[in-house]
Amino acid sequence: MCQHQPPCPPADARDREAACLMAFHPEQGWGLLCNGVVLFDDRGELLPDGRSVPSCRPDRREALGRAA
Numbered sequence: 001m002c003q004h005q006p007p008c009p010p011a012d013a014r015d016r017e018a019a020c021l022m023a024f025h026p027e028q029g030w031g032l033l034c035n036g037v038v039l040f041d042d043r044g045e046l047l048p049d050g051r052s053v054p055s056c057r058p059d060r061r062e063a064l065g066r067a068a
Contacts, residue, residue: 002035003034004020008033009035010035016033016045
């Protein structure tokens with residue numbers, strides 16, 4: 001999915017949240033990264049293969065505010 005150079009981390013990488021934000025919907029509480037990961041404002045994630053990652057990291061609301 002990612003067209004950036006150098007490419008952003010893939011969805012299965014440990015640092016997947018470092019991918020560029022492609023869509024941001026603060027009114028709905030989510031953002032889409034270029035690697036297909038959906039980040040939620042409650043700090044959870046939905047991976048492209050359908051797996052969910054529960055929130056266990058510090059607040060990412062500030063990261064969601066950075067548009068690509």
